[in-house]
Amino acid sequence: MMQGRLQSAAGPARPVQVEPHTLFDDVYGIAVGVLFVVMGVLLLQAAGLITGGVAGISLLVSYLSGYSVGLLFMLINLPFFLFGYLFMGARFTVKSLAGSVLIMAMLKLIPSGLVIGHVHPMVAALGGGTFCGMGILALARHGAGVGGTGIVTLWLQKRYAINAGRTQVAIDAVILLAALAMVKPQLVGWSSLSAIAMSSMVMAWHRPGRYFGN
Structure with a gap:
């Protein structure tokens, strides 16, 4: 069980016992995280953008190959x-x-009930990146990841206390540079904005001591 510290007006900080997540908490939290990621990917896909991490790699390969x-x-x-x-x-x-199986299934099912006719690249970049970031954050809070580079960044943070968001920014930069050879520079520019939005969510809130959950 994790402990936090609470500063009171009457004296120094004292330990605060925090209840671990229940099975329902984890199931619900992961489901919400999956929904955020899926909505983010669909927004990016509608504008022909990519983002960082495995979601970005998948979108890029999908545009080139036509596979789901x-x-x-x-x-x-x-x-x-x-x-x-x-x-x-x-x-x-x-x-x-x-979580990844759910993401795969929902990316297949949701487009039959939600059709995005038009979205400006800026809206897709900011909205899609933020949704993906919130999804990654929700999954991480419940002991899961979206897979891919996210697993590596969470491990680096857990093992070496290297901020996951900053590591993800570095990885995303490599992915976007590679995309320049295959995607229009203008779209890569908007995609960079989505990657920044996604990583900023993780960088800002996924820090030791910011969250007392288990």
Whole structure:
């Protein structure tokens, strides 16, 4: 069980016992995180943008190959799940795998009930990146990841206290530079905004001591 510290007016900070997440908390939190990620990806896809992480790689490969972004998301994630199992544990990997399967399924199902006719690239970049960032944050708070580079960044933060958001920015920069060879520079520019929006969410709120959950 994790502990926080509460500063009172009458004296120094004292430990605060915090209840761990229940099974319902985890299921609900992961489901909400998945919905955020899916909505973010759909906004980006509607504007022909990409973003960072595996979501961005999947979108980029989808544009080039025509394959389903959900299927690519799952396939690209497989080696990262092995990494997660070896270094983050079975519990984290099972939660992350369940979340990725849900993302793949919802990316397939939601477009049949939600059709985005037009979205300005700026709106898609800011909205899509922020939605993806909130989804990643929600999953991380419940001991899961969206897979891919997110697993690596969470491990680096857990093992070496390297901020996950900053690591993700560095990885995203490499992905976007690679996209310049395949996507119009203007779209890569908007995509960079989406990657910044996504990483900023994680950088701002996924810090030790900011959250007393388990």
